[in-house]
Amino acid sequence: MKNTDGTGAGKRAAGESAADLVSDGDLVGLGTGSTAAHAIRRLGARVDAGLDVRGVATSYQSRDLAREAGVPLESLADVRRVDVAIDGADQVADGDLVKGGGAAHAREKVVDSAADRFVVVADDSKLADALSHPVPVEVLPDARATVREALRDAGGEPELRAAERKDGPVVTDNGNLVFDCAFGTIEDPGGLARDLSTVPGVVEHGLFVGLADEVHVGTADGGVATRSVR
Numbered sequence: 001m002k003n004t005d006g007t008g009a010g011k012r013a014a015g016e017s018a019a020d021l022v023s024d025g026d027l028v029g030l031g032t033g034s035t036a037a038h039a040i041r042r043l044g045a046r047v048d049a050g051l052d053v054r055g056v057a058t059s060y061q062s063r064d065l066a067r068e069a070g071v072p073l074e075s076l077a078d079v080r081r082v083d084v085a086i087d088g089a090d091q092v093a094d095g096d097l098v099k100g101g102g103a104a105h106a107r108e109k110v111v112d113s114a115a116d117r118f119v120v121v122a123d124d125s126k127l128a129d130a131l132s133h134p135v136p137v138e139v140l141p142d143a144r145a146t147v148r149e150a151l152r153d154a155g156g157e158p159e160l161r162a163a164e165r166k167d168g169p170v171v172t173d174n175g176n177l178v179f180d181c182a183f184g185t186i187e188d189p190g191g192l193a194r195d196l197s198t199v200p201g202v203v204e205h206g207l208f209v210g211l212a213d214e215v216h217v218g219t220a221d222g223g224v225a226t227r228s229v230r
């Protein structure tokens, strides 16, 4: 059943189910976005009930939410590995992801890659047979013209992400800009991910290939299907 009821029940079910995996003593990667937010709130409730965990935030949003929920935080700069990372996705196909709808993918990739167990949380509207969602590409502001050309050469259609309720572009938590780059159906996500990583001026792109360990998919009726992906 597609989660089209607009209540966010699928996101909530997925986020909370992942938060329930966390054990005493874990350092938890706290993803960004509306689905990961449910996991952070649930973790906060578990901390209130006595769970002893610490979190590492991937954005201003997840840091502020964790503080509000009462999840103690460590700074990413001091973290070498993470026990469990819980993070959302804009599209999921065969365990590979497009992320970065909230422009947080650079720090998310650092945290999710450092995790022993990376759990993706999504409602079933995010599932696809193949990745085709535009790929967010964070770029150094002064490299925007050269990166735009390189993305076109790679077969993409880059669009500078515009801010809402501010004139001009989105500026990331790291002070950079973001292109949303459509590539149509991405036949070889691993190859494209490698190509994008080699473009000078690209800070990070939103293709997460071979990183996820499991996916929790929530449905509108509050059910969750869990799938291991490696």
Ligand SMILES: O=C[C@H](O)[C@H](O)[C@H](O)COP(=O)(O)O
Residues within 6 Å of the ligand: 031, 032, 033, 034, 035, 036, 087, 088, 089, 090, 099, 100, 101, 102, 103, 104, 105, 108
């Ligand atoms: O930059 C944002 C992140 O990659 C999010 O995890 C992703 O956009 C999914 O967000 P949401 O759970 O709100 O759909």
